[in-house]
Amino acid sequence: MKTVNLISRDNGSGLTRDMQILTGLLRSSGYQVRWIDHRQNRMPACHVGIFLEEFNCALLETMEASVFIPNMDCFPDGVLDCLDTVDQVWAKGIGAAEELRRLGVAPVVTGFMSGDMFDPAVEREDLCxxxxxxxxxxxxQAVLEAWRRHPDLPTLCMTAIQAFDDIPANVRHLGIVPLPQVQDLMNRCRIHVLPSLIEGWGHGLAEGAMCGASVVTTDASPMNEHIRPEFGFLLPVVRTESIGVTELNHVDPDDIADAVRQAVGLGAADRETSALLARDHVLARNASFAATATRLIDELVSSI
Structure with a gap:
């Protein structure tokens, strides 16, 4: 059996979503998958090693073919010195591909995929x-400011590890909640407000769209690759801020409030049409990545 080593932050406990997704995809294609902590200096030999976000040049010696899948929001230091020896660099989005090309890297634009959290049995409510x-x-911070300035907005349910001062009266700060409760919230709340400054991929956006929510997000890559104006709400970027090899994209709280009001005002028929378009869009992206990733790994193994 052909072996793939997935190299990331840990060695199998508390797997990242990306590791879970690739593990399932590769095993369904007949590959043996091992999880490797990127901080190791040696690892068992494999046919293909896939670096997820993290990178360690020393581990290249024990793989016959190599793939690097970076998140541009946490691009590792020193990685460019080794990338000329990597067989393939996969870009999760169009924006990521452009940033990689500016760094002198020739990526393969693969996209990525997210898990399906859709539960039609959950009753939808006019919550954000x-x-x-x-x-x-x-x-x-921009979301909280939008609710602070506009107390007429629907109740916002918020999950975050941080504590915040002066939480508006129409915001329920739930802290960190277990995954089943997150899934229930994603299906129960009709409007998801996710104006990300940056995303490596954007699982929350993709999962929200698959749940049929009206998603409000930032009009910058990769956020605007998950959410399109045909079925969601894109907020203009009012300020950018350089960070590492990429940028943070800031939006205006008043624009958030305007988009939420538009989402609230959708009629039942328009809401249903948008929900179907959103789900179909993300499912198609999932299927595209699954086919592309499987083909690329199969080709690498065949060339060994």
Missing amino acids: LHVSGKSSAKGT
């Missing part, structure tokens, strides 16, 4: 949802 978890780049 903002999920930031442990991230500080989800635009949470």
Whole structure:
């Protein structure tokens, strides 16, 4: 059996979503998958090694073919010195591909995929949802300011690890909640407000669209690759800020409020049409990545 080593932040406990997704995809294609912590200096030999976000040049010696899948929001230091020996660099989005080309890297634009959190049995409510978890780049401050300035907005359910002062009365700060409760919220809340400053991929956006929510997000890549104006609401970028090899994209809280009001005002028929378009868009992107990734790995193995 051909072996693929997935190299990331850990060695199998507490797998990242990306590791879970690639593990399932590769195993369904007949590959043996092992999880490797990127901090190791040696690892078991494999046919293909896939670096997810993290990179360690020393591990290239024990793989016959190599792939690097970066997140541009946390592009590792020193990686460019080794990339000329990597067989393929995959770009999760159009914006990521452009940034990689500016760094002198020739990527393969593959996209990526997200899990399906859709549950039609959950009753939808006129609530808004903002999920930031442990991230500080989800635009949470702008979201809170929008609700602070506009108390007429629908109740916002927010999950975040951070504590915030002066939470508006129409915001429910739920802290960090277990995955089943997150899934329930994603299906229960009709409007998802996710004006991310930056995303490596954007699982929350893709999952929200698959749940049929009206998603409000930032008009910058990769956010605007998940959410399109035909079925969601894109906020103009009012200010950018350089960070590493990419940029943070800031939006105006008043624009958030305007978009939420538009989402609230959708009639039932328009809401249903938008929900179907959103789900179909993300499912098609999932299927495209699954086919492309499987083909690329199969080709690498065949060339060994």
